[in-house]
Amino acid sequence: NAGVTQTPKFQVLKTGQSMTLQCAQDMNHNSMYWYRQDPGMGLRLIYYSASEGTTDKGEVPNGYNVSRLNKREFSLRLESAAPSQTSVYFCASSERPSGIHYNEQFFGPGTRLTVL
Amino acid sequence: SQQGEEDPQALSIQEGENATMNCSYKTSINNLQWYRQNSGRGLVHLILIRSNEREKHSGRLRVTLDTSKKSSSLLITASRAADTASYFCATVPLIQGAQKLVFGQGTRLTINP
Numbered sequence: 057n058a059g060v061t062q063t064p065k066f067q068v069l070k071t072g073q074s075m076t077l078q079c080a081q082d083m084n085h086n087s088m089y090w091y092r093q094d095p096g097m098g099l100r101l102i103y104y105s106a107s108e109g110t111t112d113k114g115e116v117p118n119g120y121n122v123s124r125l126n127k128r129e130f131s132l133r134l135e136s137a138a139p140s141q142t143s144v145y146f147c148a149s150s151e152r153p154s155g156i157h158y159n160e161q162f163f164g165p166g167t168r169l170t171v172l
Numbered sequence: 173s174q175q176g177e178e179d180p181q182a183l184s185i186q187e188g189e190n191a192t193m194n195c196s197y198k199t200s201i202n203n204l205q206w207y208r209q210n211s212g213r214g215l216v217h218l219i220l221i222r223s224n225e226r227e228k229h230s231g232r233l234r235v236t237l238d239t240s241k242k243s244s245s246l247l248i249t250a251s252r253a254a255d256t257a258s259y260f261c262a263t264v265p266l267i268q269g270a271q272k273l274v275f276g277q278g279t280r281l282t283i284n285p
Contacts, residue, residue, distance in 0.1 A: 060214070089272070098176070098260055098275035099215070106271050114272065146214055153271040154264055158203055158222060161273060163214035 057082050060164035062147050068170045069137045077132040077167050079147030087150045088130035089161065090114075090122060092143040099146060105130055106153045137171045144168050176204075176261045176276030184282040191248040193279040195261030196241075202264040204237060205273065206246050209258045218246075218259075251283045 063078045081088065086107045091099040091114075101114030103122040111122050119141060121133045130149075134141060145167045150159040179194045195204070203222045207215040221228045221237045221244065228235045234247040248255055258280045262273040 087271075091275075096277065098262075098277045101272055101274070104272055112271075115274075148215075154205075154273050158220060160205060160217035160220055161215075163216070165214050166212075 059083065060147055060149055060162050062145075062164035062167050064167060065165065066168050068172065069134075070172050071138060073137050073171075074133065074135050075137065076134075077145055077147075077169075078129070079131065079164060080129045081147075081149040081162070082128065083149060083151075083162065084127070085149040085151050085162070086127070087153045087159070088124065089148040089150075090120075090130070090132045091146045091148065092116065092141075093146060093166075094143050102132065102145075137169075139171045142169060142171045176263055176274065178259070178261060178276045178279040180279060181277070182280045182282070184284060185251060186284050187251060187253055189251055191251050191255070191281055191283075193246045193259050193281070195244045195246070195276055197244075197261075197263045197265075197276075198242065200266045201239070202266055204235075204244050204264075205262045206233075206235060206244075207260045207262060207275075209260065209278070211257070215260065248281075253283050253285050255281060256283045257281060 060081045089104040090102040105111045105124040108127045147164040148161040150161045176197045205220045206218040209215045232249045258278045260278045262275045
């Protein structure tokens with residue numbers, strides 16, 4: 057099993073450009089998440105999908121959109137990139153929503169994004 | 173806003189010593205989890221403790237939870253160079269619908285050979 061995979065690993069954008077970060081998991085998990093990690097800070101939740109067909113905003117959703125393409129894939133789109141979106145982006149998945157189901161999350165290796 | 177705050181922000185010890193990291197949080201929780209992040213990598217789950225549990229062990233890891241003080245600690249015994257990493261606590265706040273984790277800022281642990 058590959059676990060959680062993310063593409064690309066690195067990306068440089070100019071302000072105003074758009075791009076989509078891809079995430080896929082092969083663990084048959086129901087829930088998927090997108091986080092960003094900035095220097096000196098923990099992870100902040102951007103969007104999550106508790107189950108296929110549903111998506112919800114997290115702590116910092118502005119400037120992002122997501123698509124739960126199917127049970128395996130959850131993509132994050134930046135429509136008009138801004139320098140404030142320079143960050144490392146992590147995708148994660150869990151068997152069921154973290155919380156009442158006491159599920160751990162499995163993380164991908166991250167995408168390092170720089171917006172100039 | 174972030175729920176958990178780790179203390180200390182950075183910790184440097186000698187190999188073989190014990191490392192203790194603390195996490196404080198603000199609201200009532202369903203469970204608390206600890207994760208490790210090696211430099212340039214994703215996070216790896218270490219241990220989960222439920223709100224009705226007070227202590228949990230996993231190998232060289234010992235986690236305690238004090239819900240009255242809204243705090244948790246992670247103890248790594250007999251540290252090794254490979255334990256060098258950042259450690260994050262993450263909580264599931266009851267008031268937020270129990271569907272997502274809220275991470276603290278992390279403790280950067282360095283084990284000196």
